[in-house]
Amino acid sequence: MLRERREAIGISLAEVEAATRIRQKYLSALESDDWHLLPGEVVGRGFLRNYAEYLGLDGNEVLELRRQAVDVSLAAALANTSAGTSLPPERQVDYRPKEVDLKDEPDGIPRSEIRLGPFLVGLALVALVFLGWWGISRLSGPIGALWTGARERTAQVLSGPEATPTTVVAGVVNAQNITPPGGGQGEGAGGDAGSQAGGLGGAAPVLVPTDTPTPTAPAAPVVQDAPADTPTPVPPTPTFTPVPPTPTFTPEPALPTDTPTPEPLPVVAPACPDPRAVITAPGVNQVVNGVIGVMGTAVHEQFQYYKLEYAEGANAAGGFIYFAGANGPVNGGLLGSLDTRALPNGAYTIQLTVVDQTGNFPPPCQVSVVIQN
Structure with missing residues (x-):
């Protein structure tokens, strides 16, 4: 039909x-x-x-x-499948609610349901807090003393050596009975000191200076009066000599090498069998990516329309898929655009077909490209 x-x-x-x-x-x-x-x-x-x-x-x-x-x-x-089998017979179902006897439950909580776990955990936490507080209170004194001693020892080490301390001797000191070296009052002084020491019972300590020598101030130099006619010498004015800056090394720029830049390969247009359907770009086996424009010529004496198709593989064994076309002729211009970002990488074949008013068309023009996104 x-x-x-x-x-x-x-x-x-x-x-x-x-x-x-x-x-x-x-x-x-x-x-x-x-x-x-x-x-x-x-x-x-x-x-x-x-x-x-x-x-x-x-x-x-x-x-x-x-x-x-x-x-x-x-x-x-479908005779041997589930689609060919008949539905099961309907059966009567009673959806009315039924009365169910409720189970009597005893009042109160059974003993088996009482859980001692949370109570024991709380008791253990209280015991840990008490032991911690007791230990801190007992060890606060020794820890504080140890900390104070460490701080004093650290201060002594950082301050350096100090003057030799005086020697404390049990006895009584009497400033008036201290006899200078070579004096003739040693016996009297000794008797008075002994009697006074016996009266006081040796309760007060005596500070005896050690043999640490007392530093003496250096003698002031004797300044002689200069003669009136002698001119006062003027110290020379110091001169500042600038230090030359350190030279820095600046590397020289590398000279350009003579390596030649490779020139891109020329685009080879496909050999189309009919001049009315010609693809000039892309070239044969050209690597393309993104959105590419197909350039060429699509004309005919009885022109009706032209169409652009693509197929996977260089031999187009899977058949062509339409992606662009127009109802007007094109002579050496843009025929259409192909978005290769949605296609897998590999070899593809692009075909241009020009159809006349009778539905016939000259031999199409094909070109093989390689999509590499």
Whole structure:
């Protein structure tokens, strides 16, 4: 039915492909009822509806004809699955609530439910706090004394050596009975000191100076009066000699080497079989990334439109996918743009096809590129 309708209108499969964006091999599969060649059941029904509506037919009626044609085969295929089995019989279910006897519970908390764990933990915490306080109070005195002694010892070490302390001798001191060396009153002084020491019972200590020599001040120099006619010498004025700055070494800039900069390889345009469909950029096996622009020429004496497609692999074995096109000719300009960021890295083939008013087209132009994002 689809083929007869298309031939009656006088439309080629290429024109249907350009209008519906459905590949010719899928259109041929729909016309020959080769449903296994379609991408899937759901996608095939969508292709069938769009194709029928493009031909002026009712899409729902065509889908119904398709369902009636395959209903017997579908029923046979689903006979051994859960979709072909019947539902279980309904059964009566009583959803009314039922009365249930409640269990009597004794008053109060059973002894087995009393937990001693929290009580014991609290008691242990109180005991630890008490022991800590008792230990601190007992050791505060020794610790304080030890700390004070350490501080005094540290102060002595930091202050350096001091004067030799005086010697304390038990006895009584009498400043008037101290006889200078070589004096003749030693006996009297000794008797008076002894009697006074006996009267006081030796309760007061005597401070006896040690042999530490007393430093004497240096004698003042004798200044002689200078003669009146002698001029007073004037000290020379010191002169300041500047110190020369230390020289710093500044490395000389490295001389440029003669290493030649590699020039980019020239872009080689593909050899297109027809001058009306030519791709000039990108070149053959050119490495591209990001959004690339496809440059070239798309003209024809009976021009209708042109389209740009890409396929994965250098041989395009997986079929082409449409990505750009226009209804006007282009002569040596931008044909379209391809965003390679959404494609995996690898080799790809870009194809340009120019379609005329009759649905025919000259040999397309293809170029192989390498996407490297």
